């Protein structure tokens with residue numbers, strides 16, 4: 001039986017002041033954010049404990065960061081509010097649970113994930129869709145990869161979209177995060193768990209993102225500010241789609257790469273994207289992927305047969321140039337190492353693949369992109 005649900009309530013505001021007024025942030029709140037965002041928009045707000053995530057580590061979240069934050073939270077709190085990108089959101093979800101640490105035990109399901117506090121998520125990038133999903137993804141340092149915990153206790157109570165918080169997003173962060181959202185929409189469309197409703201969210205998110213990219217390519221980066229509401233909504237819609245249907249091999253294969261070389265998540269996905277999709281086409285070009293390529297080709301005004309080249313051309317010229325895996329520092333020996341890590345650690349994602357990819361197929365994808 002296939003199901004579809006949208007869990008957190010979604011609220012759309014334009015300005016930060018509206019958010020502060022409506023949600024009465026107070027001294028009993030535990031806030032997760034980054035210092036620059038807090039200083040720019042919330043300086044006069046009287047909150048309880050404010051956790052600046054970057055004090056615990058740069059880049060994507062790790063198990064060690066969660067342990068350190070947990071040690072530092074001294075005061076009791078009634079509500080968790082996260083204002084930030086995927087790292088901030090994914091970390092905060094774990095602190096709305098009854099027990100968070102040892103976080104390895106939580107992710108290994110030795111500790112049950114039980115929701116304990118209300119959770120409000122306010123994204124400040126336009127990609128992760130984390131505000132809509134029941135997933136938290138951490139890098140486990142000793143395991144040398146990322147690993148996701150999916151549990152309904154990780155759903156937020158509310159996702160609040162405030163485009164003003166994105167006005168000063170660095171272009172590179174916009175690029176990587178929006179590509180992540182694009183890949184959420186594409187992988188979820190092809191997933192065997194997709195439903196007609198989830199596909200509608202996938203397709204619309206994909207159209208909005210590709211149309212936004214076309215506008216940037218035609219008019220230059222200055223147009224981005226006027227598109228932030230669209231990108232923000234598209235990211236949330238892609239989050240709804242993959243929250244229901246799941247992501248797959250592109251995410252799975254990007255995890256060891258991203259963890260090893262500290263590549264932003266969306267960029268690591270982009271490095272894998274066309275390699276995985278071309279392999280899908282070799283194995284079965286006549287399934288749902290034909291429909292998906294047709295939708296992309298319509299938006300991009302190109303032939304469906306050349307749609308991946310067209311996406312790479314558009315992204316390469318206006319959004320983010322694509323790199324070969326060796327340019328990130330990957331070695332030939334790591335092709336096998338990463339393949340085995342994916343097979344061992346990423347079955348949650350691989351089970352959503354459009355077609356089954358065996359070990360040789362994964363090796364071939366890494367090799368071609370190398």
Ligand SMILES: [Fe+2]
Nearest residue numbers: 128180184265
């Ligand atoms: Fe992602």
